[in-house]
Amino acid sequence: MSPAMSDQEQIFQYWRDLAEEHIPKMGFHLAERPPVDIEFTDLNYTVPTGKNSSKLILRSVSGYFKSGELTAILGPSGAGKSTLLNVLAGYRGGDGTGSILINGVPRDARYFRKLSRYIMQEDVHQDGLTVFESMKYSADLKLGASVGEQQKLDMISDILELLRLKKCKATTTNRLSGGEKKRLSIALELVNNPAVIFLDEPTTGLDDLSSAQCLNLLKSLARGGRTVICSIHTPSAKLFALFDNVYIVAEGQCVFQGLGEDIVPFLAQNGLPCPKHFNPADFIIEVSSGEYGYHNDKLVNAIENGRCKRWNRKPPPKDFTRQNSEREFHQLRKQPDYGCSTWDQFILLSKRMLSQQWRDINNVVLKLVMHVVVGLVVGGMFFQIGNDASKTLFNFGFCYVSMIVFMYIPMLPALVWFPMEVQLIKREHFNRWYNLNSYFMALTVSRLIQQLLCSVIYISIVYYMTNQPQEWGRVVKFSIIMVLIAIASDAFGLAISSRLDIINGCFVGPAISVPLMLLGCYSFGIGSNEIPLWVFISMQFSYLRFGIEGIVSAIYGEGRPAMVCPVEEIYCHYKTPTLLLEELGMEKANWYIAATLVFFYFILFKVISFVVLRQRLRRARSTGIIWMVGRFIKRYFNVATH
Ligand SMILES: Nc1ncnc2c1ncn2[C@@H]1O[C@H](COP(=O)(O)OP(=O)(O)OP(=O)(O)O)[C@@H](O)[C@H]1O
Structure with a gap:
């Protein structure tokens, strides 16, 4: 010196x-x-x-x-x-x-x-993937097919060596220490x-x-x-x-x-x-x-x-x-904005999401068991009433309960999971891993598969236990409308949670569902002619209204013959299905229209969450209606701060 x-x-x-x-040498x-x-x-x-x-x-x-x-x-x-x-x-x-x-x-x-x-600053990583898999997805998304497989593997190996992550190559990201998580954040971006x-x-x-x-x-x-x-x-x-x-x-x-x-x-x-x-x-x-x-x-x-x-x-x-x-x-x-085409991004992201979903085996089992248990409870409560003319209104209760089950079960997890996912999307999207279109397509497809499986389990149990009409046409229509309600509710949850955090989302989601449910059943008992115009117009904004119309049409519509009135009963008022449809205000309900409208709401919710997310990722202050709604809720109804 x-x-x-x-x-x-x-x-x-x-x-x-x-x-x-101590300065490491570059690979x-x-x-x-x-x-x-x-x-x-x-x-x-x-x-x-x-x-x-x-x-x-x-x-x-x-x-x-x-x-x-x-x-x-x-x-x-x-x-x-x-x-x-x-x-x-x-x-x-x-x-x-x-x-x-x-x-x-x-x-x-x-x-x-x-x-x-x-x-x-936040080291959020994709759960359920190992360090190596995270690196591989990063390399595949960012480099695409322009770089050979062996070259990618060599590069990953170099980076893991440089960041001293080789020994935890096979460790899942949620098990890494704080320092390792930080180094993985750097490694992923060095690709x-x-x-x-x-x-x-x-x-x-x-x-x-x-x-x-x-x-x-x-x-x-x-x-x-x-x-x-x-x-x-x-x-x-x-x-x-x-x-x-x-x-x-x-x-x-x-x-x-x-x-x-x-x-x-x-x-x-x-x-x-x-x-x-x-x-x-x-x-x-x-x-x-x-x-x-x-x-x-x-x-x-x-x-x-x-x-x-x-x-x-x-x-x-x-x-x-x-x-x-x-x-x-x-x-x-x-150079193009992204390392691979939208289609390749979609395939890679779908693969990543599906493997993450299925690796979280506890969550998969929980969902399946929950659908079995709820199916058994609902099936037991409404046991064998489907063709009993003395219990028609009670059976309508079964239809309504099934719709509520298929609204809440998909919506609530979306409200809790998506705000955390947004943090990851922000990081990956900002660092040019993929575009939002491919992410949204992959998200939709990957969530659909589990929902289909869970829906089939629930429907198979309740349809049989409650003795609904054993006609293939009605079984298929009932199943389709139920699945549509489930995916629309999931999309509804995502639309809310793409703007709000977990606490506000879990408050706003169920709170909005209440008027949607009320509008869904408003005409019951008074018929369609008694509905005030403003209520009728409001009803068009409730996807649950179309959901219940679809379910009721599948079970009671299209000329279903009179049901069986048990011998011990003197009189069965709702023996004829058309009478029930009139009392419910659904005599004009058409399954095809109802299913199309529920599907329309599914698309609408998807578009809303896409637009909201895109706006958040752009980080631009806009005066758009969605931004204002978000600000309004955060400002006046922010339960997170109370
Ligand atoms: N969106 C916002 N609204 C209001 N104030 C904000 C906002 N974002 C940042 N600030 C304020 O700007 C100042 C600088 O914030 P910034 O996060 O850049 O500080 P920092 O130097 O990184 O602080 P720290 O070291 O504590 O992280 C802080 O007083 C913060 O409260």
């Missing part, structure tokens, strides 16, 4: 030399990348906080993040680190202003997303060798050793010519020495940008000497938090809110030329 070095510089040098020995398949430098100027970002109010989170910040460097965005809690990262990655951009240049050219969000990856990697707090929840290993890995990725930018909470001196560039944010403004070891002279120049043996990262964060009085304006001015490059004195890596980068940019523009 040079004797001319200050104490802090010597400490820095010591940690840096030590870290150098063959993570070849070096041409440089992608990011420069931003006068970036402002505002979020709405109320009807007429907003909050300015980023205030005219500027900065320069070079390729080949590991950059840390540091700052006190709430300073705006994650927001800056989100805006730079393009994850949020709704109400932002300012310029972002990529290699000196204004960022085109669409192309930029092809060369960057964003690793979010197509991105040039820019954003990471939101990659060391949160990790112990010192795992944090060091994680940052060493990021450093090695940066060495390969990538631009690696992460937000991070106060790192130890040892970790801090790993960063090539640090960007400190306080109150949405930049208070320092440059080499970590230059923080000490920078602060000293501004009359804030860092105590000896004090971690400069801790000190500047304490200063910007106001521990030693208010100095932020002075620091922001000194660093020109990020415009000053004086402290960013590290030369850019030599090996990469801008020419290469421009060539790569040009090629990127020609």
